[in-house]
Amino acid sequence: MIKAEHLTKKFHNFTALNDVTCTIPKGSIYGMVGSNGAGKSTFLRLISGVYRPDAGSLTIDDQPVYENPAVKERISYIADTLYFLPGANMNRMAKLYASIYSRFDQKRFQKLTEAFELDPTLSINSFSKGMKRQAAIILALSCRPDYMFFDETFDGLDPVMRNLVKSLICKDVLEYNATTIITSHSLRELEDICDQLSLLHKGGLVLQSDIENLKTRQFKVQIAFREDYDENLFRDIPHIHFKKSGSVASMIVSGDRDVTAAKLHSLSPVLLDILPLTLEEVFTYEMETLGYNFDKILEEQDEDEKESI
Amino acid sequence: MKKKVFDGHLYMEGLRQIKTISLVSLIITLIIGIAVPFINYLQTKSYYIDLTKSGMQSDFTPAIINTDSMLIYYALFFLVFTPIMIFSLFRFLGKREESDFYHAIPQTRNCLFFSFSAAIFTSLAVQITVVTGVGMALYSIFSKYLTYEPLEFVCFGLNTLVLCIMVASVLMLAYSISGSMMTSVIVFLMLFFLPRIFIEYYQRVLLESLPYAMTNDSILSIDYHLFFAFFHDTPILTALSVSTVYTLALGILFYAVAVFAFHRRSSETAGNAMNSRRMQALFRTLFVMVISLVPISLIYSYFLDRNLVSFDSNDMGMFYFFVILSYVIVTLAMFLYELLTTKNAKNALKSLKTLPLIAVLNVFVLLLLLGNFQIQKNYRIDSDKVTSVSIVPVQNLTYVTDDTHEFEYFTYALQNMEIKEKDVIDFLSETFNDYADAYNDYLDGKTESFYNYDHESGSGYSMGPYQISFHGIHKTFELYMSDEEINEFYGLLSNNNSWKKAYTELPDLTKNDYIILCSNLPISQTISDEANIKKIYASLQNELSEISFSDWMIRLNNASSNGDLYLHVEKKIKGDSYIFELPISEVTPKTYALTHELWMEEHENDTSLFEKVYSQFSEYTAEGEENASGYSEITLYVHQKDSDYTGITLSSYYFKDMDTLNIIRDQIKPLSDTPSENDVLVLLECYSYSYVNLSQEPINQSLGFYLPADTVTELFQTADSYNQDL
Structure with missing residues (x-):
């Protein structure tokens, strides 16, 4: 289990991570989203023992990570910017990993190399961006880690490879009860693999929740009546968003779906649709309740990306 | 524990990563390391062949190889290959993604640092050992033509390794506290040279503003640093000395700080200027x-x-x-x-x-x-606080020669001798205080000059400088003294047994020591038998306790310049050579007599050789070199009782006095004959060379004979009158 308590990391005057507290259970796949500079990579570097926390604590199975080889031996971390020895091929990198990680599994390395159809004798410099990512994933998975941290690792992978990687991660989670943290800009990327999600914004953990819970506890209602009405009509129904357009109102309702449907039917509407929410919609509305504007956060992210281009 | 301090796998990985650089550096240094002995061998062999062709192979001695020829390519180890290896293996400290990778691996930072640095040190040690070993092996194979001192080569290699460790440690420290290669180079230069610049600046400022201050006896002296020795004082490199220990200690200190800095370093430093x-x-x-x-x-x-x-x-x-x-x-x-x-x-x-x-x-x-x-x-000295003093002439403190590590023996003996007599301590303390007062007066504008010696009045400082150490207060100064002061000082010392002993108790010689009898006379041979020379030395050892100390000191101070005969001794002490030259003169009459006796014994041979020179002398024309068929010269040396040798030279070109030569020829007696009371020892230095018969070996030989004293007197009178005529 990974446990962060009041975790803070600063770079000179810039606070990259501010008072973050979270718990990531063993065997889970934990997704972390947020705009550029939100602190995702910093969090992963802290949890991989690259950085020392400035304040707070960070433990894996109740052991600190920083300068703790016993814990780090069980971690594989794939950074957003990959590192390979100059001019090395995958076999040479495997040798490097084998000299560093005592659990490095040469057979698995060979098996995965074949599965990804990569030539381990070719210089990695000659690989495409996506192939380099695959190489890094193969090396990381060959270490048989209990904890796997992927920092925007799926970027640059084609859908087939992305699914392959996802299935490999899921397999490790199921077979070895491995714990995985995946960061990404894209909620859609994480939706189908993660069982927990969190949102980081400007160094703070804004939201953290079980993904099933997120998806099921809220739903969208579209309703219409013959007579005129306003939001007060639904005061007994817990909702976080209400919008009326003509005679049709839409709202996001929290709570039990069947109970809510029964209550709404009792009002005799001429139109009643109860729809599931996408994860992005869930985040948007949850953030609104917390006083954040998720769209704005994403806009900031887009602007950052444009600037970087 | 294994992965917290050192990891064998990581160490091997480090070796793998610098494998290419190590191989390249080994190949480069090996090529030079093999070429240099070969070139030396070919040059010496060519010289040997030339000598053989002219029938002079007996004159051949193997060329002595010192480590000077190794300086350039051994310097590559610490100037080029060590930095390249550091930048290669610790390159990750300058790039963020690489830094993150190495900081994420399951090893502590100390383990990473120790394992990687050990890989670099191992590679350097192996390379230096191989290159040194191959060089020594080649010189051993070529031992007919080349000779070398194996211990010097080993020490040279070890000192180079120490220097590599020093450079590597400073560079690793520089890289640990900086975040890019460029900054680390600047920081390295600053770490490496700034302390030396500040120390040298302080010492220079002090020396220039206070002429009697001494700084070179301190551990901060530049002489102790092997790096600087490599470029200006190479003899230090051929022995394991204080310099080795000092440089290694500095290297270890920098290494320890580098370990600390590396341990404290943040991964995010990579890419920034400093941590x-x-x-x-x-x-x-x-x-x-x-x-x-x-x-x-x-x-x-x-x-x-x-x-x-x-x-x-x-x-x-x-x-x-x-x-x-x-x-x-x-x-x-x-x-x-x-x-x-x-x-x-x-x-x-x-x-x-x-x-x-x-x-x-x-x-x-x-x-x-x-x-x-x-x-x-x-500062003024309170003589009551001084427990003893040591004094040596500064000019003798420097190395005697540049290509070997040699010191002046008596300076060494004096340096280790502490004079505890109160009158000497008082005198030197007072001399220093007067000297300091005089300098203060000069600075305050009370006097116009400080150093100048006034020959007319005899005042001022004419003697020195002397390095005087005041023990008990741990002060050393460099002073000049006036004639009066130095006379008074020697007067005080004349009763000092320790002082006398330093100059009169000569050390026993061992088989490693080198001794020869030298002469300022233009003669070809003195005594070549080492056993005989050691007899002379032993005689001098005994006789010095019996003779006048002041007479001995006057002669000793000018042994190699004024004396006709002197012993040149190189005493080996802890791997260093200590040189001294001992005059053989009438001041030590027993040794003087013994020297002549042994000298003449060795040269008593062959009247027939003299006859041969005589016949050539008479044959060669005296009409000038262009018409001559050869050249002969005979010099007759006679030892005068109250001075040294005097000689008469007869030359087939310039002074072809056959009458004089005939007198010599008729009256010389071999040394094997029993001399009469009237006979004196003479030495004939014979040289003869034929221009026509080139296959004939030149004669160059010293010959000893007896000649009647009257004849000698007559010969010298003739020579005097001839000179007057000229």
């Missing part, structure tokens, strides 16, 4: 302070010179100009340093905000120097 802004400011300030030493020196000199009689106040305009110009350069240097290291003009401009701090530091350093100068200048 913290404070560190950046510190190094920038140090750099700027070095430049500031120029204006500080100018101002310091002004404060020292302003009261001198020779001080010209009209030059103050130039003084202000240079001070202001220097500080403008200091400001520019500060800006450029920040710009170069951070590549950010804003940072460079911001750094100028610390100029007031630089100004404060300048004032502080200036006050420190002036304060220290005042303390040193006003």
Whole structure:
């Protein structure tokens, strides 16, 4: 289990991570989203023992990570910017990993190399961006880690490879009860693999929740009546968003779906649709309740990306 | 524990990563390391063949190979290959993604540092061992033509390795506290040279402002640092000495600090100039302070010179100009340093905000120097606190030659001798205090000059300088003395047994020591039998206790310049050579007589050889070189009782006096004959060379004979009259 308590990391005057507290259970796949500079990579570097926390604590199975080889031996971390020895091929990198990680599994390395159809004798410099990512994933998975941290690792992978990687991660989670943290800009990327999600914004953990819970506890209602009405009509129904357009109102309702449907039917509407929410919609509305504007956060992210281009 | 301190797998990985560089460096140094012995071999063999062709192979001695020829390619190890290996293996410290990778691996930072640095040290050690071993093996194979001292080669290799460790440690420290290769190079240069620049500056300032101050006896002396020795004092490299220990200790110290810095280093430092802004400011300030030493020196000199009689106040305009110009350069240097290291003009401009701090530091350093100068200048010795003194002439402290590690023996004996007599301590303390007073008077403008010796009045300092160590107060000064003072000093020492012993108790010789009998006479041979020379030395050892100490000292001080005969001794002590030259003169009559006896014994041979020279002498024409068929020269040396040797030279070109030669020929007796009372020993130095018959070997031989004293007197009278006629 990974446990962060009041975790803070600063770079000179810039606070990259501010008072973050979270718990990531063993065997889970934990997704972390947020705009550029939100602190995702910093969090992963802290949890991989690259950085020392400035304040707070960070433990894996109740052991600190920083300068703790016993814990780090069980971690594989794939950074957003990959590192390979100059001019090395995958076999040479495997040798490097084998000299560093005592659990490095040469057979698995060979098996995965074949599965990804990569030539381990070719210089990695000659690989495409996506192939380099695959190489890094193969090396990381060959270490048989209990904890796997992927920092925007799926970027640059084609859908087939992305699914392959996802299935490999899921397999490790199921077979070895491995714990995985995946960061990404894209909620859609994480939706189908993660069982927990969190949102980081400007160094703070804004939201953290079980993904099933997120998806099921809220739903969208579209309703219409013959007579005129306003939001007060639904005061007994817990909702976080209400919008009326003509005679049709839409709202996001929290709570039990069947109970809510029964209550709404009792009002005799001429139109009643109860729809599931996408994860992005869930985040948007949850953030609104917390006083954040998720769209704005994403806009900031887009602007950052444009600037970087 | 395994992965917290050292990891064998990581160590092997380190070796793998520097494998290519190691191989390249090994190949380069091996090629040179093999080529140099081969070139030496071919050159010497060619010389040997030339000698053989002219029938002089007996004159051949194997060429002595010293480590000088190895300097250039051994320097590659610490100047080129060590930095390349460090930058290759610790490259990750300059790039963020690489730094993150190595900081994420399951090893502690200490383990990573120890394992990787051990890989570099191993590679260097192997390379140096292989290159040295191959060189020694080749010289051993070529031993017919080349000779070398294996211990010197081994020590040279070890000293080079120590130097590599030192350079590597400083570089690893520099890289650990900086975030890019460029900055680390700058920091390395600063770490490596700044302490030396500051030390040298302090010492230079002190020496120039206080002429009797001594700085070269301190552990901070540049002589102890192998790096600087490599470029100016190579003999130090051929022995394991204090310099080795000092440089290794410095290397270990830097290594320890590097371990600490690496352990504390943040991964995010990679890509930035330094690991913290404070560190950046510190190094920038140090750099700027070095430049500031120029204006500080100018101002310091002004404060020292302003009261001198020779001080010209009209030059103050130039003084202000240079001070202001220097500080403008200091400001520019500060800006450029920040710009170069951070590549950010804003940072460079911001750094100028610390100029007031630089100004404060300048004032502080200036006050420190002036304060220290005042303390040193006003220092006087309280002789009651001095337990003993040592005194040696400074000129003898330097190495005798540049290509081997040699010292003057008596200086060594004196250095280790402490004089405890109160009158000597009082005298030297007073001499120092007077000397310091005189210098203070000069600085205060009371006297016009300090050093000048007035020959008319006999006042001033004419003798020295002497290095005088005052034990008990741990002070050493370098003083000149006046004639009167030095006479008084020797007068005091004449009763000092320790002092006498240093010059009269000669050390016993061992088989490693080297001794020859030398002569200032133009003769070809003295005594070649080492056993005979050692007999002379043993005789001198015994006789020195019986003779006048002052007479011996007068002769000893000029052994190789005024004496006709002297022993040249090279005594080996702990791997170093200690050289001394002992006059053989009438001051030691027993040894003098023995020397002649042995000399003549060795040269008594062959009247037939003389006959051969005689016949050639008479045959060769005296009409000048262009018409001559050869050249002969015979010099007759006779030892005069109250002086040294005097000689008459007969030459087939210039002084072809057959009458004189015939007298010699008729009256010489071989030394094997029993001499009459009237007979004296003479030495005939014979040289003859035929221009026509080139296959005939030249004759160059010293021959000993007896000749009647009357005949000798007559011969010298003839020679005198001839010279007068000329």
